[in-house]
Amino acid sequence: MTRRDLTLGLLALSLPFPAHAARQIDVRDHGARGDGITLDSDAINAAILAASRAGGGTVILAPGRYLCFSIRLQSRVTLMLSEGAIIEAADPARHAGRYDLPETGIDQLYQDFGHSHWRNSLIWGDDVQDVAIIGRGLIHGVGLTRDGPGARWKKQAGERPLSMQAMTAAQIANLEPAAAAMAGKGNKAIAFKNGRNIRLSGFTILKGGHFAILATGTRGLRIDGLTIDTDRDGIDLDCVRDVVVERCRVNSPNDDAIVVKSSFALGSAIAAENILIRDCDVTGYDMGSVIDGTRTAVQTIAPDQDRVTGRIKLGTESNGGYRNIVIQDCRFTRCRGLALETVDGGVMEHIVARRLTMRDVTTAPLFLRLGDRRRGPEGTGVGAISDVAISQIDARGIDHRFPAAIAGLPGHRIADVRLRDIHLVYDGGGTAADAARQPAELADAYPEPSMFGTLPSWALWARHVERLTIDRFTAETSTPDLRPPFHTEDAPGLSVQNTPLWRARH
Numbered sequence: 001m002t003r004r005d006l007t008l009g010l011l012a013l014s015l016p017f018p019a020h021a022a023r024q025i026d027v028r029d030h031g032a033r034g035d036g037i038t039l040d041s042d043a044i045n046a047a048i049l050a051a052s053r054a055g056g057g058t059v060i061l062a063p064g065r066y067l068c069f070s071i072r073l074q075s076r077v078t079l080m081l082s083e084g085a086i087i088e089a090a091d092p093a094r095h096a097g098r099y100d101l102p103e104t105g106i107d108q109l110y111q112d113f114g115h116s117h118w119r120n121s122l123i124w125g126d127d128v129q130d131v132a133i134i135g136r137g138l139i140h141g142v143g144l145t146r147d148g149p150g151a152r153w154k155k156q157a158g159e160r161p162l163s164m165q166a167m168t169a170a171q172i173a174n175l176e177p178a179a180a181a182m183a184g185k186g187n188k189a190i191a192f193k194n195g196r197n198i199r200l201s202g203f204t205i206l207k208g209g210h211f212a213i214l215a216t217g218t219r220g221l222r223i224d225g226l227t228i229d230t231d232r233d234g235i236d237l238d239c240v241r242d243v244v245v246e247r248c249r250v251n252s253p254n255d256d257a258i259v260v261k262s263s264f265a266l267g268s269a270i271a272a273e274n275i276l277i278r279d280c281d282v283t284g285y286d287m288g289s290v291i292d293g294t295r296t297a298v299q300t301i302a303p304d305q306d307r308v309t310g311r312i313k314l315g316t317e318s319n320g321g322y323r324n325i326v327i328q329d330c331r332f333t334r335c336r337g338l339a340l341e342t343v344d345g346g347v348m349e350h351i352v353a354r355r356l357t358m359r360d361v362t363t364a365p366l367f368l369r370l371g372d373r374r375r376g377p378e379g380t381g382v383g384a385i386s387d388v389a390i391s392q393i394d395a396r397g398i399d400h401r402f403p404a405a406i407a408g409l410p411g412h413r414i415a416d417v418r419l420r421d422i423h424l425v426y427d428g429g430g431t432a433a434d435a436a437r438q439p440a441e442l443a444d445a446y447p448e449p450s451m452f453g454t455l456p457s458w459a460l461w462a463r464h465v466e467r468l469t470i471d472r473f474t475a476e477t478s479t480p481d482l483r484p485p486f487h488t489e490d491a492p493g494l495s496v497q498n499t500p501l502w503r504a505r506h
Contacts, residue, residue, distance in 0.1 A: 023057030034064020081137025091143030144209030310335020321346025408464030428477030
């Protein structure tokens, strides 16, 4: 499959309005009040169930504020959020009720709690098909928590990954208490597990909890025209296939905006493949300030102690790998740059990123990392990255510490990366001491551009990569920088063309 075939094929994923959706059911006919005081989730669930039992239909939320705990989606049902309709997430500390309990018996060995549970959400669907949430309304996660108990053995930077065989009995026993700690709480705005033919279109999510949208094992998913302004991850696509995300605005200063993963949440290593992300804006302004239009920038540091996050990323959970992914015509503002990471044994291949614009880049504009965290079952290998084409990138206002970086491992090189028509503008300020630095390998550390510290070059740093092609790569600094622009190490098959800055230094 060529990149053109992939793009055209995914754009054909239009999911036309199904015939069954013509049947309309108003949630007020099932007792919903929409007054912001009455709990309306039972009435909305009754309307959804009635539509499903009738063979499908559209469940309409007229203008109003609908206070809700968990809403359970059913196959062949469209949820229509009319303009002026607000679904407000209830708070179990203030309202008489609770969210659906997180699933028990989930093998949570290789991914955190949030990736391992779906039902403890404001809106969720398990194994549903032909479902849509559409309209100009708002989902307001007032009562959602942005937290969830992680695996107690979750590996931090510098620690060795643990397998089931290496875990103690006490660590294994902590699995169910982690779920119990979330009893009654909701930590996602929308979650799908194993969905088919899903469309999310037109609405807004404010404060989405741990994940505004989590789609795991879902096929035939189209997300278009959403505005998400949230306290952690925006859109998480985990082990998905045949997905289009387009014309979305995602503001997420504390975590990733749009992220593709391939975790072990479904009990096996499943690739994320055939994904198109295009014409999206990702930002790291203060939460809520994109929706209200102020775009304030008071917050400067994310919870991981790096600068604010935002960004589009492949990783970190990467057991199954990634295949046939196109990211194009997107804009990054006041956030981290594009990150392509595989650290848990998965293979990343056939990746295209093109026509990306970045302003006020808070870490590296481009970051490719093959690591050896290897959070997976016994036998999990190192993984691989190959066939990555990145072109037509214009990034400015970049933190001087973090050049574009490509970092493989000794004996495990990243392969066949093509950088073409790249223009980068850095703040400058690197010192001679910075130029002399020799970053450690940090094979099993959590992957972030800051993991190596200030790097010894200011435009591009590449280590353990083979057949790297650089064509028309330009870069400049706003103030002087005493480091060389380029640093390459263990890079056989390197080809550099039409890059005057390289010729001037070599």
